[in-house]
Amino acid sequence: MTAATIFSRSTRSRFPGFGLSLGFTLFYLTGIVLVPLLALVLRPFSLHLEDFWAAVSAPRVLAALRLSFGMALAAAAIDTLFGFVVAWVLVRYRFPGKRLMDALIDLPFALPTAVAGIALSTLYAPTGWVGSVLAQHGIKVAYTPWGVLVAMIFIGLPFTVRTLQPVLQDLGRDLEEAAATLGATRPQAILRVVVPMMLPALLTGAALAFARGVGEYGSIIFIAGNLPMKSEIAPLLIVTKLEQFDYAGAASIGVVMLAASFVLLLALNGLQVWAAKRR
Amino acid sequence: MKKNRAATDDPPLLRYLLCGIAFVFIGLFLALPLLVVFSEALAMGLGPVWAAVTDPDTLAAIRLSLLAAAIAVPLNTVFGIAASWAIVKFDFPGKAFLVTLIDLPFSVSPVVAGLIYVLVFGRQGWFGSWLTDHDIHILFALPGIVLATIFVTFPFVARELIPLMSDQGREEEEAALSLGASGFATFWRVTLPNIKWGLLYGVLLCNARALGEFGAVSVVSGHIRGQTNTMPLHVELLYNNYDYVGAFSVAALLALLALLTLALKSFLEWRYADELAAVHRH
Amino acid sequence: MRRVFLLAAAALAMAASMANAAEIKLLNVSYDPTRELYKDLGAAFAKQWKAKTGDAVILSTSNGGSGAQARAVIDGLQADVVTLALAADIDAISAKAKLLPAGWQKRLPQNSTPYTSTIVFLVRKANPKRIKDWSDLVKPGIQVITPNPKTSGGARWAYLAGWSFAEKSPGGNSDKAKAFVGALYRNVPVLDSGARGSTVTFTKRGLGDVLLSWENEAHLALREAPGKYEIVYPSRSILAEPPVALVDRNIDRHNNRKVAEAFVNYLYSQDAQEIEARDFYRPRNPAILAKYKANFPNIPLATIDSDFGGWAKAQQTHFADGGVFDKIYQPGR
Known part of the structure; x- marks a missing residue:
């Protein structure tokens, strides 16, 4: 219970169980998350720094990182745009099937990624329901980098919708009314008044969708085709390196991705502070 | 009043347009993939589906997935309660950082989650030779699968409870404590009834993810048919064995579980909307 | 809360019952395309073993790329038998994890390869x-x-x-x-x-x-x-020779050497060679190879x-x- 003694001076709460709850929290967090992550961070240092650099700057690794981050960014943007429309429709309108649509939003969250992977690749393959239609127009999705995008859009969607929905719900209509009174058309009112007020939520949703997309593995490997330099995502390259016995190489890419997710989390926290200040 | 409401109502054209976009988008990206799972599974009728689902290897995969979830979810639940109690009821330096660390597993790639346990428990890893000498198996066995599952579902309960409990404040518990109730009694009688639906909600999400995890478990599983293959891994195995109906049958079973989760979640949201209002994010 | 404890207790009970089940288990870690082959061979062997000794043997298989599978065994996958695509991968297990002796390939007939392929x-x-x-x-x-x-x-x-x-x-x-x-x-x-x-x-x-x-x-x-x-x-x-080997350190720990040895020897038997030929692997047994020769054209092989x-x-x-x-x-x- 050293944690308790360190922090005891700053605790003025009358609540019991501080040592127990914080002690267990720190113990569990350390054992399950921090120590293993430390093993990851330390592993590349069994290499020399230039070896680490060589491992992460190899063309194939750079291509995989570019694909993972680029496509996750694009997917987050698309999810934010359409997520806004879906959240708007769900919050503001009444229509048949609304409750069903609302429930379905969380499907990517509840559906195992492997199932999503085989379903999406069957659907968007040249022989699938959607893929055959697209193929007539010369568009190939499955087994190309666009397959990566489709899978990332799928898994990221609930994060944007569910972040926007409650904020939209709480958003009073006074400002929209004021804008209307001042002669703004409806689209103007939405774009100039609602969207700026939703900015923190839009960014938060996008960041969550991005975070999920960058790391996604299960659904993508079924649909991407996994061509090196073209449609091979960074998490897959980690697995490939691991299978080739290149532990340090795998850990090096892992460290880059871990650093990215950490930065992203800090940005998310910053966003929340910003959002709280704006209220 | 009437005029105001009209001013914030969208014109019908915009309304139809937006609804149309929403329906097409949801249909294309969410409804169709779900439909395709069931349609592929039932392509040859119910017989092959039943055969695939009752195959001993499939049953073993179901058992393993349930077992891993049955260990991981309660542990993460206890952790979630402890963490939110410490974070909400007390002030201490580094609290914001602690919350960030708890969130970390959410944004770490599942593959990295598997990799870290290989680095720690693999024969080449930190504890590898010690574990080998003592004949303890973590990787490619149940403990490794459970650890990977715990990691990927780590923040779910805590993330639901922290906002909920901060919203409810400390007054009720303080009153109970000043009346002489013990700490445990206060938690059991005051805190828990207040958070029970939020807790259930968190457990539900945690459980759904635990049953469905693929990437992290794939790295540590060893892929032994009928032994260390979880349900999602078994889907992949059948898919690679040219057994598409089998793969989609097990996938359909998982999809049904997902739909059940969604139904329960919608029910919780509808029935206990007020108590869950503080829970804005996943 | 009580439900949580009940769940945990149930989980422990299940884990215990899994450990108690007393059949002889054998884990074969194999390369990628043998999924169908070892399913067939495992079933046939289990039947034969049951008839001979009365014991039930459960043969499990893990399939993957040969090098990736060797890596998993080195990292601790509890293989009793490895049936990989080439000798170098089993050499790696011997060299890096010392799970079997360096001379493993001399222990079974014909370079420890019961069947070949190309x-x-x-x-x-x-x-x-x-x-x-x-x-x-x-x-x-x-x-x-x-x-x-x-x-x-x-x-x-x-x-x-x-x-x-x-x-x-x-x-x-x-x-x-x-x-x-x-x-x-x-x-x-x-x-x-x-x-x-x-x-x-x-x-x-x-x-x-x-x-x-x-x-x-x-x-x-x-x-x-x-x-x-x-x-x-x-x-x-x-001429591709996918060898088989016992993983000595693991079978000694699992106390199943007898059945593991019987299994690798079984792969050379008349029955097994027939199954291998039917699954399109070139059997070592000349008579059976001749019987299925339509499937295996003769071309110059390095x-x-x-x-x-x-x-x-x-x-x-x-x-x-x-x-x-x-x-x-x-x-x-």
Whole structure:
């Protein structure tokens, strides 16, 4: 219970169980998350720094990182745009099937990624329901980098919708009314008044969708085709390196991705502070 | 009043347009993939589906997935309660950082989650030779699968409870404590009834993810048919064995579980909307 | 809360009951395309063992790229028997984890390989790109599907078969062979980690014009989708010897040496050779091989020992980090 003694001076709460709850929290967090992550961070240092650099700057690794981050960014943007429309429709309108649509939003969250992977690749393959239609127009999705995008859009969607929905719900209509009174058309009112007020939520949703997309593995490997330099995502390259016995190489890419997710989390926290200040 | 409401109502054209976009988008990206799972599974009728689902290897995969979830979810639940109690009821330096660390597993790639346990428990890893000498198996066995599952579902309960409990404040518990109730009694009688639906909600999400995890478990599983293959891994195995109906049958079973989760979640949201209002994010 | 404890208790009880189940268990860690083969062999062996001793034996199999599987065994996957695509991967287990002695390959007859195979071409119906031999594979615009030689055993055999073709062609030498495999891999758009992954890429995903495939895997693809593919035998290939070995340290720990030994010996028996031949592996037993000879055309085959100086040397020269494969393989260029 050293944690308790360190922090005891700053605790003025009358609540019991501080040592127990914080002690267990720190113990569990350390054992399950921090120590293993430390093993990851330390592993590349069994290499020399230039070896680490060589491992992460190899063309194939750079291509995989570019694909993972680029496509996750694009997917987050698309999810934010359409997520806004879906959240708007769900919050503001009444229509048949609304409750069903609302429930379905969380499907990517509840559906195992492997199932999503085989379903999406069957659907968007040249022989699938959607893929055959697209193929007539010369568009190939499955087994190309666009397959990566489709899978990332799928898994990221609930994060944007569910972040926007409650904020939209709480958003009073006074400002929209004021804008209307001042002669703004409806689209103007939405774009100039609602969207700026939703900015923190839009960014938060996008960041969550991005975070999920960058790391996604299960659904993508079924649909991407996994061509090196073209449609091979960074998490897959980690697995490939691991299978080739290149532990340090795998850990090096892992460290880059871990650093990215950490930065992203800090940005998310910053966003929340910003959002709280704006209220 | 009437005029105001009209001013914030969208014109019908915009309304139809937006609804149309929403329906097409949801249909294309969410409804169709779900439909395709069931349609592929039932392509040859119910017989092959039943055969695939009752195959001993499939049953073993179901058992393993349930077992891993049955260990991981309660542990993460206890952790979630402890963490939110410490974070909400007390002030201490580094609290914001602690919350960030708890969130970390959410944004770490599942593959990295598997990799870290290989680095720690693999024969080449930190504890590898010690574990080998003592004949303890973590990787490619149940403990490794459970650890990977715990990691990927780590923040779910805590993330639901922290906002909920901060919203409810400390007054009720303080009153109970000043009346002489013990700490445990206060938690059991005051805190828990207040958070029970939020807790259930968190457990539900945690459980759904635990049953469905693929990437992290794939790295540590060893892929032994009928032994260390979880349900999602078994889907992949059948898919690679040219057994598409089998793969989609097990996938359909998982999809049904997902739909059940969604139904329960919608029910919780509808029935206990007020108590869950503080829970804005996943 | 109570429910949580009940769940935990139930989980523990289940774990305990799983541990108590007292059958003899045997884990076979194998390479990618043997999924069907060892399912058949395992069932037949279990039946025979039950008849002979009355004991039930449960044979489990894990499949994956041969190198990746060796890595898993080295990392602690509890294999009792390894049946991998090539000797070098079992050598790695012996060298890196000391789980079996270095001389393992001498312990069983015929280099510890109960069956052999070779590398053939699988092409699409009617062979639209007219692929007849190795030299057709390096032509511009031909897409070749083969797994990653770093993780897959079949891919290493395929690479060496191509190398041997170029080296033994009129005017061939090792420099020409190096240029040939370089050109070959520049026509490879995707490197899966195991043979089955590549087969799925070629068949289900429809990528590529030709699959460099195990003979057995190619026949299986024909059987799964009749009329969609054809097998092309090149003018020269390689005698692929996928060996089997007991993992001594693991079987001693699991106390199942008797049944593990019986299993690897069973693979040479009349029954097993028949099953292997039916699953399109070339049996060692000459009589059974003759019986199924329609499936196994006779073509000139290089051998690892006479043409490449054994696996230790081939692995070091071609596939080790910084080896020939690393130098020639430039993805996407």
